Amino acid sequence: MIEVNKLSVKIQDKTLLSGIDFHVDDGNYWVVVGPNGSGKSTLLKTLMGILPIHSGQISLNQRHINQYKQRERAQLMSYVPQNSGRELPFSVEEFLKMSRYSYHSPLSEWSNQDQQAIEEALTITDTQSFRTRLMKTLSGGECQRVMIAAALSQQTPLILLDEPTSYLDPHHQVEIHQLINQLNKTHQMTVIEVSHDINHAAHPDKQVLALRDGQVLWQGNGPDLLDKQRLKQLYQQDFTFVVHPTNQRLFALAETP
Amino acid sequence: MIEVNKLSVKIQDKTLLSGIDFHVDDGNYWVVVGPNGSGKSTLLKTLMGILPIHSGQISLNQRHINQYKQRERAQLMSYVPQNSGRELPFSVEEFLKMSRYSYHSPLSEWSNQDQQAIEEALTITDTQSFRTRLMKTLSGGECQRVMIAAALSQQTPLILLDEPTSYLDPHHQVEIHQLINQLNKTHQMTVIEVSHDINHAAHPDKQVLALRDGQVLWQGNGPDLLDKQRLKQLYQQDFTFVVHPTNQRLFALAETP
Amino acid sequence: MTSSHKLILITLLSFIIAFSAPWIGLSDIANEIVKQQILLDIRLPRVMFAFVAGAGLSLCGMVFQAMFHNPLATPFTLGVASGASFGAACMVFAGLNVTLLGFDIITIGAFIGALVAITFVFFISQLQRGFSSETLLLTGVATSFFFSSLILFIQYLSDMTDSFMIMRWLMGGLSSASYHSLLQLIPIVTISTAIILWLSRELNLLMAGDDIALSRGVSVKQVRYLLFFSTSLCVGGIVALCGPIGFIGMMVPHICRLLIGTDHRWLTPATIMFGGGFLILCDGIARLLIAPAEIPVGIITTLLGGPFFLWLLIKRRQG
Amino acid sequence: MTSSHKLILITLLSFIIAFSAPWIGLSDIANEIVKQQILLDIRLPRVMFAFVAGAGLSLCGMVFQAMFHNPLATPFTLGVASGASFGAACMVFAGLNVTLLGFDIITIGAFIGALVAITFVFFISQLQRGFSSETLLLTGVATSFFFSSLILFIQYLSDMTDSFMIMRWLMGGLSSASYHSLLQLIPIVTISTAIILWLSRELNLLMAGDDIALSRGVSVKQVRYLLFFSTSLCVGGIVALCGPIGFIGMMVPHICRLLIGTDHRWLTPATIMFGGGFLILCDGIARLLIAPAEIPVGIITTLLGGPFFLWLLIKRRQG
Amino acid sequence: NVQKPLSTTKSYQRIITLSPSLTETVFALGLGARVVAVTDYCDYPPQAQALPSVGSYTNTSLEAITRLQPDLVIMLNGQQQRQQQLQQLGIKTLVLDNSTIADIKETIKTIANLTGKQKQATKLLNNIQDQIDYVRSKVHDIAPVRTLVGIAHYVNSDQLDTVYIAGQHDFYNELLELAGGVNVYTDTTVKVPSVSAEGIIRMNPDAIIDVFPEQKDHQSDMKQVIKQWQTLRSVNAVKQQRIYIIEHDYASIPGPRIFKLLPEMAQLLHPNLDWQKND
């Protein structure tokens, strides 16, 4: 689905990403990990067309990404930004409706399908009760869930999520991840998620892109991330491993000195 | 140090907190947990004087909190808000200097002690390298660390932290928690931290305030939080427990269906 | 009341005003021919002109406020109006009395002035790499100041009569309305309005910020260019024909926001209807209050609209 | 160059302008007594007056922009200037000829007008529960419009000469400067400046948002009241004595921000120095360019300051 | 649609004049009975005040004009926009200029020709010419006085603020030269220059004539004005106490009465001549 070749991204002579090579197949679930400032958000923004490509190229379904109109892109991928949405002057429902932008011309009617997309998103993110609330009156975690709901309303085959579970309580963390897994599995939705949770990344169904200083340090299957050496190199942090009691997989715990 | 009695907080007829009773002794480390929208941020904002008390009272060192000038409050407590700081037009150093506000009159000189407070905060949050960068060019995690550094520069006996480790990579999460523990232990700093990490909250040195729907569901010692029943009631979520390999304490893992 | 009900109410009120305005204060005229002439040749075009101008100015104000996330933005913020005024002042000063293609020379001067200002602001904003809203805003303001002081300069150079004429022009007003000028105004305002209505949903998304707008599929840069040029042309056209009428463009969108909310799919038509009806109302009062003399319409818009706005503001806050 | 170096440079330039301005264009006057009179009785008070007025207006603009997080805010945004202008216009219209406590009646009228506007805005903002910056801003703008149209109305009611006078007053200018008016202006501006300088750090923190300001120890509400009243009084005083001079208050703070950054501990003194020096410079040019006649100083401030601002803006973006 | 030339045979019966100077001219030609409306500021002659008004000089109402069904509307050339609209409504218009002495005379002739009042015009113009010739004969071989003519400034303060003075382009300048003076302001770029104290001291006029158009509803007293001028100690006119104030309601209206200013100015500038002879 996505092919990234020798991508580099700059902002005013500062290189944020360089020589990024990876490709995402239809239905993949990629988790992007890496320390703070390694360029994870930058990568997602570049895929979404928010930051310009400096050199290299990105192709989406075999076509160079710059050949897509922004509207076409928005029908293929949706995006949950890191840390945003708390100052918006809209009600939750209005905001969700805005996600259906790319499916409409100015004259087209609001369809059942549109409404259904929104209702579904509200239900699965547990945000129905905020429907008429103004975005700026929501709590941090409530707002985060609405941002996810907005992206889901866009009903795209690919979704880009930048730390979607930050601010979520344990229950909603599990729920949202469950939800994404399910979308990935049953609807073949391709997912690229930025996360700091390596145990989440280390799932056998996931693939991992580990960035450090704007470059790819490693990429591979999820479970292979749980390597003491690799993690040390990535985060400068030691981990110990336990076996998870229910699924029997390894579970990494950061060591505290 | 802090005594909260029958506190309730309203915004335009909506009750955000009601009947909150708890008290914090000097040197305590309180972790406030609870599902999204339970009023955790509201509590911290009320303590800081950002939201007004509707009824009940808060006293700080046996004095009603409204009798303190804002400046006096700021010498007693500092605050790391949830989700903020990313649009500020200041450089990191300028922003940190602003934290020393309450110690200065308009004519007083910038002292060695001020500079030292800032340097220390920069060092322990690992943000020295951003010193001259504009806040708005930082990544999510970098910005979060600067916000923590700013609160630390304020050098107060009490610190209020609203989900301080969101956006932080595993290494910095450990580091920041390490740091807060240390300040709490060796400098007798009183800490009130909002967190969604129940394993972090369940530490024997910590006390836990569990909020649900704007009310106190439970409060007690950290390790007592790890009770299947209690957690279920708090989050509507099941957990299993493993024994942590290095410190031998219980470790809760959210169950996924 | 839902937004659609409110919109219907505003539209209805606006139409009532529009249809009754021409008939008021005619009963004392005995002569039927005179009555006809006043009704058909003077009042009718004037009422229509007021509607088009009021709707256009309010709409452009609304667009600028949304586009720049700034409640103080007006259709005049980016310097279009002062460019137009400068062009008009030049023509008054030169004292030419020519008609080109049916436009009188002042109108032509004003329109050229508006175009010069638009091009200038656009060019400067290009020099700054990108089209960020804050620098565009400041560039516009500086341009606006610049042209305003050129006008002052021309006013300073001219004799009392010219200086009065320029001042009069700067006050704005609808007394130059005729079928002729109406025909000149309608295409410009209609095209711009159509473009803006077409882009209502994009305006909502621009208010949510560039990142979100892009990820929902809006070609932010193109939309911004399109909005910039169409509103600027619209304002240029209106100002060229009836001078700057300040209050409408700034406050009507705020009034409508207080009435109907921020969703542009409702706000846009409401602003058009309210702006048009409001200017007809004010112009009617301006004409009739101390008839036969006329009060400059700008006085009435403000004296009526200002307190109404404050009342809405207080009511919302207290409610 | 560090901020302190830049500040020293700006101060130096400002002083050079201040000290050389009175001496320029005097050589062609042979008569020593005349020279003395021009120098001591006319130019000296005028230069000092220009400095105080320029510094005061720029400073108030800077405060409003920081306080409202809005680059379009000016010292006139909250309606103080139009209140003052309205007061002045009333006095011109009434044609009274009284001097009270050494102030002439126009000045008194203007000052009372300013006070009325301030009180009104304050009162309305209280009605809205709290003192949020956006509603305060909009209240101010509506008030400003309201008074402006009252002025138009008075202008409309008055005869040609009065209307000409009011128009002239609205352009603003320093020709009424004397030791007398200087003595009236200095205390107001000095006190307000002192208060604002005293609150430089608070201004920085207000820019970071109310939550952060509170948690750092700023009594946000009190500080905002204090700033509101002191800037308003300052603007009221200046406008009462020399009419509204628009460009200075809006653009000088932006120019200084581009020159020295956003930290108010540097920005505040830089704005004072630049604003003062700049107005002296412009007034000098206005006086001398086509001597013996004078150009209104507002024309020069804009024609000089506008391009300079745009140049800075482009340079920063490209650099 | 350009208006056909106005007929000189048809005698216009319903005239509206849109400025005080035109009203005055029309009445001076004996056409008062044919005028159906004027503007707000037309208060001379007193009969004009009784007529209905169609608005102010800058703001005449199209509707009010139409209601009165005039057959001729006379206006100054600053009001062109109105002209076009009136033409579109089929109302005849006449646009005139009154900015110089020659223009004022031409206005009288043009109106007279259209209304068959040539005889009255000749008499009026001769009268004006006599006044001019008389003054010229008195002052023609005397050195002109360097004079500053103030036409507007704010009087209710102790300080002399900005003063608007006569430039080289207006009728005050012409009158001044006919009256044996010369304008101290010689530049030609600015039509109505504004000067402050410094500029006046530089120009150093030998006489100052301060013209005030009307004093009806103002209580500003002229002693105050003199006091203002006296702050300029070093100016010749102040030293020699040659500050003159002219107050007339016609002093700013470029109609037939403006020529009354001429002998007054001449007498002020040349008080030593023998002005007893009656004309």
Ligand SMILES: Nc1ncnc2c1ncn2[C@@H]1O[C@H](COP(=O)(O)OP(=O)(O)OP(=O)(O)O)[C@@H](O)[C@H]1O
């Ligand atoms: N406008 C900018 N100017 C300069 N540097 C920038 C700018 N924007 C981002 N950066 C830098 O680029 C680097 C990558 O930023 P990015 O936001 O992609 O990090 P990230 O991997 O998402 O980090 P986090 O985990 O903290 O969110 C960071 O070091 C950041 O400071």
Ligand SMILES: Nc1ncnc2c1ncn2[C@@H]1O[C@H](COP(=O)(O)OP(=O)(O)OP(=O)(O)O)[C@@H](O)[C@H]1O
């Ligand atoms: N201005 C407001 N108007 C109405 N309701 C509000 C307002 N601000 C907050 N709330 C509501 O109050 C409740 C408590 O909010 P608060 O921010 O304290 O939650 P929280 O416990 O911090 O949640 P989170 O874990 O998501 O940060 C939420 O349900 C929120 O929607």
Ligand SMILES: [Mg+2]
């Ligand atoms: Mg990131």
Ligand SMILES: [Mg+2]
């Ligand atoms: Mg919270």
